[in-house]
Amino acid sequence: MTFDAFSLRGRTALVTGARRGIGAAIAAGYAAAGADLILLARDAAVEDTLEAIKQNGGEATVVTADFADPDAVEAVATDLARERRVDILVNNAGTIRRAPAAATATADWQHVIDVNLNSAWAVTRPIGAAMVERGAGKILTIASLLSFQGGITVPAYTASKHAVAGLTKALANEWGSAGVQVNAIAPGYISTDNTTDLRADPTRETAIRDRIPAGRWGRPEDLVGAAVFLASAASDYVNGHVLAVDGGWLAR
Numbered sequence: 001m002t003f004d005a006f007s008l009r010g011r012t013a014l015v016t017g018a019r020r021g022i023g024a025a026i027a028a029g030y031a032a033a034g035a036d037l038i039l040l041a042r043d044a045a046v047e048d049t050l051e052a053i054k055q056n057g058g059e060a061t062v063v064t065a066d067f068a069d070p071d072a073v074e075a076v077a078t079d080l081a082r083e084r085r086v087d088i089l090v091n092n093a094g095t096i097r098r099a100p101a102a103a104t105a106t107a108d109w110q111h112v113i114d115v116n117l118n119s120a121w122a123v124t125r126p127i128g129a130a131m132v133e134r135g136a137g138k139i140l141t142i143a144s145l146l147s148f149q150g151g152i153t154v155p156a157y158t159a160s161k162h163a164v165a166g167l168t169k170a171l172a173n174e175w176g177s178a179g180v181q182v183n184a185i186a187p188g189y190i191s192t193d194n195t196t197d198l199r200a201d202p203t204r205e206t207a208i209r210d211r212i213p214a215g216r217w218g219r220p221e222d223l224v225g226a227a228v229f230l231a232s233a234a235s236d237y238v239n240g241h242v243l244a245v246d247g248g249w250l251a252r
Helices: 021-032 047-055 070-083 106-134 155-178 193-200 202-211 220-231
Strands: 012-016 036-041 060-064 088-091 137-142 180-187 242-245
Touching (some): 012 021, 070 106, 088 220, 106 137, 106 180, 137 220, 155 180, 180 220, 220 242
Parallel strands (some): 088 137, 180 242
16 A cells, blocks of 8 residues: 555545634645545635635635525535535534533524534435445544533533434445445544633633643644545545544543
C-alpha cells in the first residue's frame, strides 16, 4: 500500500453542516486530499469554508436546507442523488440543547432528534441507495462520546448520538456487501460552538480537561486525518466502526 490509498482525487464529497467547526475542517481537509465538495448547509453563509476549500485547491457547490425539517432535507438529498455522483457522504450537521431531563421541553427534544438523527437519515437513505446501486461509496457520520456514555443534562443529544452509532452498524450490515462502507467518528471534547457553555464554566472546563490524557481540548482539525482515512481506499475493509478521536478520554 502507498499513500495514494489515502487520496480523494476524482471523488465528490457531500458534507453537511460545514459552515464552521468540525464540518468546515473536514471539508477543507477533503479539498487538500483532492476531493470536490458539495456543502449542504442551513444557509448559504459559508464563505469562510469556501475560502478554505479554495486555498486547498478544491471547488465546492453550496445547497441549503433546514436540518430541523427532515422532509426538506430529504427532498434536497434526493435531487442531489439524482443529479450528482456523490462518492463520500459526511453527516456532520448537529445541535444540542442543555437542560435537566425533567425540565427538557418536548419541542427541544424533537428539535435535537430531527437535526441530529432524522435529517442524517434523510440524507443517507437517498445518497446511500445511489451508492449501493453503483457498488461503491463511503458514508461517515459524526457521532459523539455520548454514543457510549450518558452525559449530563443532554438527554436528547445522548439519545440521538446512541442512535447514530446504531444506524451506522445497521447500514454497514446491509450495504457492506454492495461495496459501501458506513462508519462514524466519535469526537471527544472539541472546541466548537456546541461546547462553548462547558468551556465557559471554570469548574466543568477544568474537570473535563483534567480527565483527557492528552491534557487539552481537541480542535476541529484533530478529526481531519480520521475523516480522510474513512473516506479513502485505505479504509475499504473498515465497516460499521465508531472511531473515537478523543485524546484518550474513553481510556481513562
